Amino acid sequence: MRAKTPSESRTVMTDLVLPSETNPLNNLFGGELLARMDRAASISARRHSRRITVTASVNHVAFNRAVPLGSVVTVEASVSRAFKTSMEIFIDVWIEDRFTRERTKANEAIYTFVAVDDTGKPTEVPPLEPESDLEKERYAAALRRKQLSLVLAGKMKPSDATELKALFTS
Numbered sequence: 001m002r003a004k005t006p007s008e009s010r011t012v013m014t015d016l017v018l019p020s021e022t023n024p025l026n027n028l029f030g031g032e033l034l035a036r037m038d039r040a041a042s043i044s045a046r047r048h049s050r051r052i053t054v055t056a057s058v059n060h061v062a063f064n065r066a067v068p069l070g071s072v073v074t075v076e077a078s079v080s081r082a083f084k085t086s087m088e089i090f091i092d093v094w095i096e097d098r099f100t101r102e103r104t105k106a107n108e109a110i111y112t113f114v115a116v117d118d119t120g121k122p123t124e125v126p127p128l129e130p131e132s133d134l135e136k137e138r139y140a141a142a143l144r145r146k147q148l149s150l151v152l153a154g155k156m157k158p159s160d161a162t163e164l165k166a167l168f169t170s
Helices: 030-049 133-150 162-168
Strands: 011-016 052-063 070-080 088-098 103-116
Touching: 011 030, 030 052, 030 088, 030 103, 052 088, 052 133, 070 103, 070 133, 088 133, 103 162, 133 162
Parallel strands: none
Antiparallel strands: 011 070, 052 103, 070 088, 088 103
């Protein structure tokens, strides 16, 4: 299976925040943003795997900045690491100032998707070859996050979590 780059899975979705999508403070509902991120991540995972993909987990979400009514919101997603049947998707959320068009990072998230065949059985995905420094950083961190999740779920012994141990030993 040919390795792919994160840019091959890159998905960019831009939309406007409408009144029906806001809370009483006139900011985008968190759930609405989660849905937008899930859709972008799903497309990204499908572009990488060329398979049906399903959300396995939402590993991290940071709502760092409110997204006001009328904002132009851009959700950018790409595969940060591919494992056997799963893919970690890193998502950046940007808001654009409506007057200056300056972009500010508002939020980020990390989702995990699994590729499945027509019967819903997990199926292998292509490996990922990061290119930029940021892609390489996210790629390396993905393995640490996966090992931490496995240890916390009791599916991996802490002594087998080589990437995590490397953080604490010299």
